Amino acid sequence: MRTLKILLTSALVKGLVGQAVGWALGYSFVALLRALRGLPTPWLYEPAVAFGAIISLLGFLVAAGVLADWLRWIVGKKTELKHGAPAGQPGWARYINVDTNHKVIGVQYAITSILLLLVGGYFAIVFRIELAQPGMQWLTNDEFNTLFSAHGIVMIAGILLGVGAMVNYLVPLMIGAPDMAFPRLNAFSYWVTIPSAVIILMGMAVGGWDTGWVGYATLSLKAPLGVVLFLLGFWMNGFSSIASSLNMLVTVTTMRAKGMTLFRMPIVVWGSIAASIIQLTATQTVGVALTLTVAERVLGLNFFDPVGGGDPILYQHLFWFYSHPVVYVFVLPGLGVIAELLPVFARKPLFGYRWVALSSLGIALVGFLVWAHHMFTSGMDDALRVPFMFSTMLVAVPTGVKFFSWVATMWEGKLPKNPPTPLLFVFGAISIFLIGGVTGPILGTIPTDLHLHDSYWIVGHFHATMFGGYIFPFFAALYYWYPKVTGRMYKESLGKLHFWLMLPAFWVMSIGQMSVGLLGMRRRVADYDPALGITTTHILITLAALVIGWSVLIMIYNFIASARTEPAADTNPWGSRSPEWQIPSPIPEFNYVTPIEVVGEPYDYGLAGSVYTRTIAPAPSGD
Amino acid sequence: MSTITAKTSHDDVHAPEIPYATQLRSNRLGLWLFLFSELFLFGALFTTRFVLWGNTRPPLSQEIGLLATVILLFSSFFMYRSETAIAYGDQPKFLNNALLAALMGAIFFVMVVVMEWNVFRLSGELFGIELFGHLKPGDGVYGGVFYAMTGMHALHVLSGIVFILIIWWNGRRGAFTPERHWGVEAIAIYWHYVDVVWVFFYPALYLMGKVV
Numbered sequence: 001m002r003t004l005k006i007l008l009t010s011a012l013v014k015g016l017v018g019q020a021v022g023w024a025l026g027y028s029f030v031a032l033l034r035a036l037r038g039l040p041t042p043w044l045y046e047p048a049v050a051f052g053a054i055i056s057l058l059g060f061l062v063a064a065g066v067l068a069d070w071l072r073w074i075v076g077k078k079t080e081l082k083h084g085a086p087a088g089q090p091g092w093a094r095y096i097n098v099d100t101n102h103k104v105i106g107v108q109y110a111i112t113s114i115l116l117l118l119v120g121g122y123f124a125i126v127f128r129i130e131l132a133q134p135g136m137q138w139l140t141n142d143e144f145n146t147l148f149s150a151h152g153i154v155m156i157a158g159i160l161l162g163v164g165a166m167v168n169y170l171v172p173l174m175i176g177a178p179d180m181a182f183p184r185l186n187a188f189s190y191w192v193t194i195p196s197a198v199i200i201l202m203g204m205a206v207g208g209w210d211t212g213w214v215g216y217a218t219l220s221l222k223a224p225l226g227v228v229l230f231l232l233g234f235w236m237n238g239f240s241s242i243a244s245s246l247n248m249l250v251t252v253t254t255m256r257a258k259g260m261t262l263f264r265m266p267i268v269v270w271g272s273i274a275a276s277i278i279q280l281t282a283t284q285t286v287g288v289a290l291t292l293t294v295a296e297r298v299l300g301l302n303f304f305d306p307v308g309g310g311d312p313i314l315y316q317h318l319f320w321f322y323s324h325p326v327v328y329v330f331v332l333p334g335l336g337v338i339a340e341l342l343p344v345f346a347r348k349p350l351f352g353y354r355w356v357a358l359s360s361l362g363i364a365l366v367g368f369l370v371w372a373h374h375m376f377t378s379g380m381d382d383a384l385r386v387p388f389m390f391s392t393m394l395v396a397v398p399t400g401v402k403f404f405s406w407v408a409t410m411w412e413g414k415l416p417k418n419p420p421t422p423l424l425f426v427f428g429a430i431s432i433f434l435i436g437g438v439t440g441p442i443l444g445t446i447p448t449d450l451h452l453h454d455s456y457w458i459v460g461h462f463h464a465t466m467f468g469g470y471i472f473p474f475f476a477a478l479y480y481w482y483p484k485v486t487g488r489m490y491k492e493s494l495g496k497l498h499f500w501l502m503l504p505a506f507w508v509m510s511i512g513q514m515s516v517g518l519l520g521m522r523r524r525v526a527d528y529d530p531a532l533g534i535t536t537t538h539i540l541i542t543l544a545a546l547v548i549g550w551s552v553l554i555m556i557y558n559f560i561a562s563a564r565t566e567p568a569a570d571t572n573p574w575g576s577r578s579p580e581w582q583i584p585s586p587i588p589e590f591n592y593v594t595p596i597e598v599v600g601e602p603y604d605y606g607l608a609g610s611v612y613t614r615t616i617a618p619a620p621s622g623d
Numbered sequence: 624m625s626t627i628t629a630k631t632s633h634d635d636v637h638a639p640e641i642p643y644a645t646q647l648r649s650n651r652l653g654l655w656l657f658l659f660s661e662l663f664l665f666g667a668l669f670t671t672r673f674v675l676w677g678n679t680r681p682p683l684s685q686e687i688g689l690l691a692t693v694i695l696l697f698s699s700f701f702m703y704r705s706e707t708a709i710a711y712g713d714q715p716k717f718l719n720n721a722l723l724a725a726l727m728g729a730i731f732f733v734m735v736v737v738m739e740w741n742v743f744r745l746s747g748e749l750f751g752i753e754l755f756g757h758l759k760p761g762d763g764v765y766g767g768v769f770y771a772m773t774g775m776h777a778l779h780v781l782s783g784i785v786f787i788l789i790i791w792w793n794g795r796r797g798a799f800t801p802e803r804h805w806g807v808e809a810i811a812i813y814w815h816y817v818d819v820v821w822v823f824f825y826p827a828l829y830l831m832g833k834v835v
Contacts, residue, residue, distance in 0.1 A: 076793045083638060178639045181649040246656045254649045280656060284663035288671070292771060301760050301767035303675065308763040314674050318667055590639055 006089055010096040012194070015064030019195050022059020026052030044206055046225055047298045053199050053232045060195035065098050066188050081183055083589055098191065100183035103587060105190050106169025107485065109161050110478070112190075114556065116158030116197060121552065123151040125545055127526075132542040134530040144526035146208025146226065153200055153213040153230060157237055159330050159466070161193055162474050164240070166333045167248055167272045169481070173580035174266045176257025176598070176613070178590045181250040189244035196236035203229030212524055214323070217304030217315040220293050228294060235290040238283045241329075245276035245283075257579075258616070259598035263354060266578060266602050270357040271336030274364035275329040282368070286322030289315055313380050320371035328367040331433075331469030332360050335402055337477045338426050342406055343603045344576045345423045346413025350603035351405045362398030370395060373444050377453045385446055392444035399437060406430055414606075421495030422574075425476035428503045432510070433468025436461060439514065454524075457517030464510045475555065482559065483569035487585040491566065494558040498551045505547035512541040577605065577612040647805055654809050658816050665820050668775060672768050672827050680832040681765035684739070686752045688829040691734040692821065695780075698727035699818045702787075706811040709794070712801040718794055721807075724814065725787040728780050735777050740770070765835070772824055779817045786810045 007013065030048035031041040041048060061067050069079040083101065085094045094104050095111070127147040130139045139147070168190075172180055180186045203209060209227035211220045215234075220227050252265075252273055293315065295301045302308035304315045343350045350356060369391040372384050416423065439461040442448045452458065475498075482490050516534040517523075528534065572581040579596050580587065594615040604610040705720035736742055741755040748754060760770045790806050793799070799807055 074789050076796055076798055081638065182653060242657075242660055246653055246660065249656055250649050250653045253652055254645055280660045281663045284660055285667040288664060288667035292671070292767075295771060296767070299760060299770075301770055302763050303671065303767045303771070308767075309675070310764055310767070311674055314671060317674075318671075321667075590637075 006093050007096070010093065011064040011066075011098045011191075012096045015060040015066075015191065015194065016198070018063020019056045019060035019198060021063070023052040023056035025059070026055030029055075044225060046228060049206065049225065050228050050232060050294060050298050053202075053229055056199065057192070057195045057236055060198075061188070061191065064191055066191045068098075069184050098187050100179070100187050101589065102168050102172050102180045102183070102186060103485075103591075105186055106165050108190055109165035109168055112193065112197075113158050113161035113165055116154055116161060118552070118556075119201075120151050120154035120158055121549055123147045123154065125542075125549055127151070128542040128545045130526060131528075132539050134528050134535060136527060139526065141526050142208060142210065145210035145524075146204055148524060149209055149212050149230070150200070150204055153234060154197075155466075156213060156326075157193065157197055157200070159470055160237065160241060160326075162470070163275065163329060163333050164190070164193075164244055166268070166337065166474070166477055167244070167275070169485070170268055170477075170580070171248060171272050172251060172255065173587070173591060174269055174578060175252060175255060175260055176579055176592060176596045177251060177255035178592070180247050181255055182247050185243050185247050189240045189247065192240045192243075193237060196233045196240070198233075199229050199236065200233030203227070203233065214319060215290070215293065216319075217293060217296070217310075217312045218306070221297055221305055228297060231290045231294050235287055235294075238287045238290075241279040241283045245279035248272055248276045249280065257592075257596050257598060257613075261598075263357065264598050264600075264602055264612075265357070266336070267339035267350070267353075267356055267360070268333060268336035270360045271332035271334075274360040275332040277361075278325040278329050278364050278367060282322040282325045284322075285318050289318035289322075292318075313375070313378055316375050316378055316380075317372070320374045321368075324371040324374060325364070325367040327465065327469075328363050330466065332363060334429070334470045334473030334477075335433075336360065337473040337480075338406060338429055339402070339409075340578070341422055341426050341476060341480060342409045342413075343605045344574050345419070345426075346410055346415050347575075347606045348409055348413040349601070349605060349607065351408035351411075352401070353601070353603055355401050356405045359398035359401040362401075363395065366391065366394050366398065370444075373449070376446055376449045389444055389446050393441060396437070396441065403430075403434070403437075420479075420574075421490070421492060421499060422476045422480035424496065424499040424503075425472050425479065428499065428506075429468050429472035429476065431468070431503075432464055432472060432506060435510065436464030436466075436468045439464065452517065454522060455517040456513050456521040456523050459523050460510050460513030460517060463513065467506055467510070478555070478559070480574065482562075483573055484580060484585045484587065486563045487568055488562055488566040489569040489573065490558050490562045494554055498554045498558070501547055501551035501554070505544040505551065509541050509544035509548065512537045512544065516541070577602065579613040582613065643803070650805055650809065654812060658812070661816070664775070665823070668768075668772050669823060669827060672772060675764040675768055676832060678832045679835045680828065680830075681758050681762070681769060682834050683758065683769075683829055684753060684756060685829065687734060687738050687754070687756070688825065691731050691739075692825045694727050694734070695731040695818055695821055698724045698731070699815050701727065702811050702814045706804075706807050709799050709804045709807050710801055714794070714797075717799070717807070718791060721787050721791045721794065725784050725791070728784045728787070728814075732777055732780050732784065735773050735780075739773065769828060772828060776817070776821060776824055779820070783810070783814050783817050786813065 027048045030045070030051050034041045072079050081100050085091050086097055094101075095108055099105065099108075124147075127139065127144050130137055130144060168180070168186065172178070203226035205226075206229065207224035207226045209215075209220075209223045209230050211223050211227055211230075215227065215231060220231070252269060256265075292301070292303045296303055296305065296310075302310050304310045304312050306312065339350055339356055370388060372380060372388040373392045376385055376388075419427070439457070443452060443458065443461060479490060479495055482488075516532075516537050519534050520532050521528055521534055528538075569585060571583070571585055574581070579592070583592060592615075594617070596613045597616045598613050600611045600613075602612055604612070701720045702724040705717050705724060708714075708716035708720060737745075738754055739756040739758075741757075745755050758766055758769055760766045787810055790799070790810050793806070
């Protein structure tokens with residue numbers, strides 16, 4: 001009963017109610033304006049739905065209390081940051097209320113991310129079952145289109161939240177800061193993602209859409225109503241990206257502990273900086289692309305429809321200027337996790353630390369110069385093709401730096417004979433990111449791309465880069481930092497089961513996708529010709545997708561069960577040098593009770609007498 | 624998760640105090656990063672104009688455009704005077720100049736929305752100059768780009784006016800001192816930034832290319 005009361009009065013529930021109220025108000029406002037002009041408003045009238053969606057975001061934020069402190073500042077009141085659970089409520093209530101502690105927000109991001117990955121993965125399994133056989137079995141074409149489109153955007157939102165989880169939880173700890181530079185903005189960044197996810201999912205309820213996650217004009221101008229909610233939800237997620245990346249860059253600049261020079265920061269921090277630079281800037285251009293599309297649909301402005309003189313290629317340029325670099329946002333923190341974990345388990349210094357650190361920035365900067373390689377077949381200016389082919393190949397250089405560093409770090413290292421789960425996931429990530437990487441130049445080369453464009457080969461390549469660069473490192477991070485977050489060890493046997501189900505299933509899925517692509521399978525179609533001879537492979541891909549889905553459920557069970565039943569874990573079970581492992585688990589509210597000082601290199605594992613951080617003895621109190 | 628929070632009773636541990644100088648440094652950097660981010664928003668719109676219009680432009684009232692631009696740029700001058708005044712502790716000068724900057728911003732906003740956009744569908748002349756624009760949102764890419772660029776800029780002007788009114792209202796109650804007036808500084812920088820954006824938008828919309 002008490003639990004129910006805490007749930008119902010939580011910021012989450014209040015926000016969702018506020019969102020519904022906001023939506024109704026926005027919708028009625030437009031209907032009222034029309035009524036004043038003597039016009040009827042049909043049910044699900046598009047401008048009213050769109051305006052309602054924008055007001056619903058405000059409704060959520062106001063009702064959940066995310067803006068409370070800022071609204072008080074406007075009328076000149078000073079507010080203190082609140083710490084801990086709401087008065088008189090148990091500790092878990094923090095996670096469903098607005099909290100400004102970066103560790104709480106990190107866990108909120110992680111849970112929301114896993115939920116979204118489950119939803120997006122469920123969509124994938126539903127349409128994969130349809131694809132197991134040629135012909136149409138249990139979905140209509142429209143349902144199929146909506147499902148693969150929603151799979152794309154929900155997974156991307158889930159991945160962005162997972163990046164937020166890693167960055168928020170780890171970066172302040174790793175640089176020795178008590179919290180992020182702007183704790184309230186940090187809470188805002190998290191809470192804005194909930195209403196935007198709701199809006200995207202509502203898009204499926206009001207008719208779906210068939211544009212894929214790219215939302216190309218002019219298809220998006222003719223798609224059903226759902227596309228407007230998809231575009232708006234995507235757009236609102238951008239607030240989260242921009243605010244959290246700004247916060248992260250400021251935190252790293254101004255909040256580092258004494259002695260934490262740039263080249264003593266862990267690689268995860270470097271990866272987060274590089275990812276944040278991309279998010280801070282490129283998100284704005286996709287925001288413009290989405291805004292202009294909504295304006296063209298709802299307000300009748302003309303940008304992309306050639307009938308009024310518009311240019312559909314312009315949408316693709318604006319879209320890919322963000323959406324290519326954003327895949328580096330997904331992978332850079334993950335690649336940082338690989339570089340963080342390998343030296344811990346190999347008991348050896350990270351090979352070429354400075355090169356690895358700078359390669360993160362290198363990937364981010366080159367990432368801004370390659371977007372048009374998605375558009376070789378779009379009909380853009382031919383003169384753009386070759387420069388973009390060469391810049392695309394250039395990405396392999398900083399990525400190669402990372403690969404060689406990982407291999408050289410493992411070389412003659414003291415890797416454990418029976419690797420624990422995080423290390424297994426790191427190995428899995430490296431092997432999969434390798435196949436994802438080497439299938440890329442084939443797509444970046446114009447002649448082969450013209451053949452493979454829009455085929456299942458792309459699907460295979462993209463899923464390999466995402467699983468290798470994000471999913472596997474993210475799971476490695478979850479297992480690795482689980483004892484630090486909860487104070488308990490996860491069940492090693494279940495972790496290993498998860499890995500040994502997921503890795504082979506992923507290989508079957510990825511190789512299968514690439515092979516059917518080479519044999520002529522188009523992507524984003526619900527049906528295929530049995531004469532292609534790819535039915536068996538399609539069945540295997542579907543089965544592999546199911547195995548991956550089940551294995552992730554095992555992980556979730558493992559985490560929930562272990563938090564209740566397992567005994568307390570050691571403070572530093574992996575023998576890491578990083579400062580967050582030198583303080584108790586779970587970590588105290590303000591991280592370092594006694595401030596730390598950095599006196600050595602981060603990854604000098606196995607070198608006698610080397611020290612990374614030490615605590616500063618507290619100065620004698622004056623009062 | 625219950626384990627985390629079981630130990631978060633921290634009566635003896637207080638939140639570490641962030642020195643004002645550090646917080647100010649963070650605030651300044653945060654603001655400039657935000658403005659850097661906005662550069663890509665306005666840059667994308669600017670690019671859109673050149674892709675869709677090329678070396679042409681729609682027929683617009685040169686007189687209204689020039690006058691609005693002059694008023695907006697002068698408002699930046701008064702915002703600067705306002706910020707300098709609070710830095711020297713001259714409270715009345717700070718308040719008056721802030722209000723003047725907001726007023727001029729409001730005039731600019733009205734000139735764009737009421738005169739150029741002609742949302743009230745008025746018509747009229749003064750000294751032989753037509754006061755109200757003819758370009759409609761639905762007029763192909765010319766309408767689209769013009770309304771998108773002026774609309775996005777006008778939204779920033781409007782938010783700037785609201786921010787100035789907030790610091791004016793708080794300033795009247797003595798919220799800012801010569802030593803601590805980050806709010807004024809931030810709004811002043813934001814206001815100058817919005818002006819500088821218009822310095823690029825104005826020629827792109829009104830001056831460059833041949834009239835169609």
